[in-house]
Amino acid sequence: MPIERIAILGTGLIGASAGLALRSHGFAGTITGWDPSALETRIALETGAIHCAADPAIEAALDVARSSDVILLSGPVFTILEWLDRLAPELTPAQLVTDVGSVKGAICARATGKYNMLEMAGFLPGHPMAGKEVGGAANADGALFENAAWLFTETKDTQGMSPAARTLANDWRAWTARFGSRVLDLAPERHDEVCAWVSHLPQYLATALSALLEDEFPSKEEIQAIGGRALREMTRLGSSPFSMWRDIAHTNTEAVAASILALEQRLQHLRENLKTPELREEFVKANLFRNGL
Template identity: 30%
Template sequence: MKGTVVIVGLGLIGGSLGLAIRREHPDATIIGYDRNEKEMRLAKAMDVITKESISLKEDVKKADMILLCTPVTQTERLIAEMSTWVISPQAIISDVGSTKKRIMQEANAFSRKGLSFIGGHPMAGSHKSGVSAAKAILFENAFYLLTPEPSVDKEAVDTLKAWLSGTKAKFLIVEPSAHDEITGMVSHFPHIVASSLVHQVKKYHQQQPLVSSLAAGGFRDLSRIASSDPTMWRDITMHNLDVLRELLIQWQEEMSHVVELLDEQNSEAIYNYFEEAKQFRDNMPILHKGAIPSFYDLFVDVPDYPGVISEITGLLAREAISIVNIRIMETREDIYGVLSISFQTEEDRRRGEACITTKTPYEVFIV
């Protein structure tokens, strides 16, 4: 497709969308805008965009598609401001926010002017941030939720999907309120739980400092998302207050039930509680990308001698298998490896596992 795309916000998501659009539509003009001029220059140097925006207000006049890739609170302000600007009636406007109900209410300002606004949420991310972490493959096989305004016709939705076809994502259309309930359950609520776990350990750390050193294995994996950007999560939480309040009340009821099981000392009931959770989780399609960024980790049991890490990374490099993180596990709980390697995709992890298994004597584990 030919045309002009304006991307507002050149972070991980905006940058990755730019790369995906460029890959599929090399003849398109992609104008990027970010309040941080260094990010704009970096995006241009990385070929994420074809042009840096000089005047966003002027650039949107000629846009065929406008992508608002900013935090949800900032997106609200942008919509309010841009709805007073001159925008082509043929332009499609979308966002990437993790909440949709308030965004769609604000976007009524566009529909009153006859403009097409289609809410969007690509359910993929990374532990890294900024345009330097952008990848064209970030959204592959991820769910990309769309919440079009009722006044938007199917042709506009199809056009948006065509522009975003380079993401290789799976598009689903949902109601804004349903979107916020679903993502509240599988993304926003888990973040609060993860943060509360860290707070509990922080309090216990005052009595027993060793706890922070031993918080490995399961605790590390459960609490990892608590390291995400607090400003972003403050805004997401404020946008989804009603859903999160109800989920937390239900969580308190669930924990009260667990306390009852402990008080009763009913070993059979406690076993059933764990067994039902295991069975349900084992049947979930968790290998698909979801609302919480996935970490495809591989654990390798290696001997402690100089050069062993470079030996393994060298093997992966020769097979052109990219890794995003590598660390030595100083404390091992339920994990038999000492070297932890993180990959961008499940396919990369499978290739890495095959490479290390066939070319070294080391044992490899996935947990």
Template identity: 55%
Template sequence: MMRIAIFGTGLLGTSVGLALRAAGFKGSIVGWNRSRGQAETALAMGAIDSIGADAIATAKASQVVLLAVPIFATLDLMEQLALVLGPEHLLTDVGSTKAQITESAGRLFNTPDRAAFLPGHPMAGKERGGANLGDANLFRGAVWLFTDNPLWERSPQSADLAKIWREWVIGMGARTIDLGPQRHDELVAWVSHLPQFTATALSALLESEVGDAPELKHVGGRALREMTRLGASPWSVWRDIAHTNTDAIAAALQALEQSLAHIRENLRTPELRDEFEKANRFRRE
């Protein structure tokens, strides 16, 4: 594998380019981005070797195309690329939800005459985006999830590319785990999406209640910073996640509402101690 195209040179796309170079990848890395400024930043950082002017031409000239864009943009690009790429190509992505992407992959790709699609999701990131925050070590020690496809045998060449891509993911320092798409979305609703929306709700509430208090930056300490860090995350990314994993996120939020109500109702009873003990046990494990 000598030619990789990264569609989306924001935080994740730029970090992939930097991590590949750090892992010893010697081939060509081309970046494509709707915002040329982000691509130019990635180029200046050494994450990519060149900037692709046209998405279709850039994809066709590559062996592996990584879609590192928001989910709706990923789904749109999948539709565009399905008709122009062949079995000598592999597409993969970094989307935070997998059910719709995996369904589209089964409909559009993974046939003998079309490219293969390997849905992926690195459990790594930062609360803010942008190429300038790209980090070669972002994936080190992280889990990179895949919702694999049982039809690789229909396209041995694509299967080889998928195997090689997985090896490079490990080379970037990540551990790989395979999950079914529905199970993936259920799990990340609890461990990723629930923390985000909790931080968003808390940060928005604080902004409404005490955001104009001049003492806030002095009174609010580490606990406030840690609990509201994710409040800086961009709506443009989380809108797509909320739209494509609505039921699982809603169920997790409802469970949290019930847990908060239970705590509120037991502020002066021993059951509050039980909640702290369960929370401590989770953190120890």
């Protein structure tokens, strides 16, 4: 059976964008949204990301989940972990939970033993590599996932999900491809390592640079007069929400710390070679990397 009823728990930027993408690509079923903020669900409803908005109470979310084929968990990592615990005893083997969490090791570990056995609901861990530095349903975009990678981190545990849940999982993977995403599979550990370098490190670099400039130029008059495109691009991520990145720092600590340490060492190397040929070599390597993207 194809997916007919979807519950989106968390109708912020990613959740509402998923709803818009589903509807713009021909999803004929029902999408119900839930969020702890009634304002977020109202905006998601008004923009057409969802068909129905549930009350902000937790029990209302559970009611919606019980009556859905697929439950999409969209929010910070800690929130997703909490929902995995809440939903496990409420669902049947004919249902599927999937997520958009930015860290997969901790999420897959939490799901172990609670999902993907014949008598349990299925769980398909996922992560679209798409977003904005601003959140909320008001900033949602149905085209957000076009040409972006949508990563899935199935493990040996997911091979044990019921036939009904596997059918839903395959259907959901097909929907993400319809959004224009490049569907890729990675092991959870590899996902967290790669994302620490290509997603998490850029965020913490932008945060550190933005915070440093705030300390150095609190009035911002000179910055506004002199700073150009390079400054805006380098600090764009500095306005990202703390709650999301706090959770990533807590659940992918080792990989993030390793990438930050490597960057510290590289910056030290640059500082020590500002007047040597080594500086040119760094620019050559940087251009090789950029030209290869």
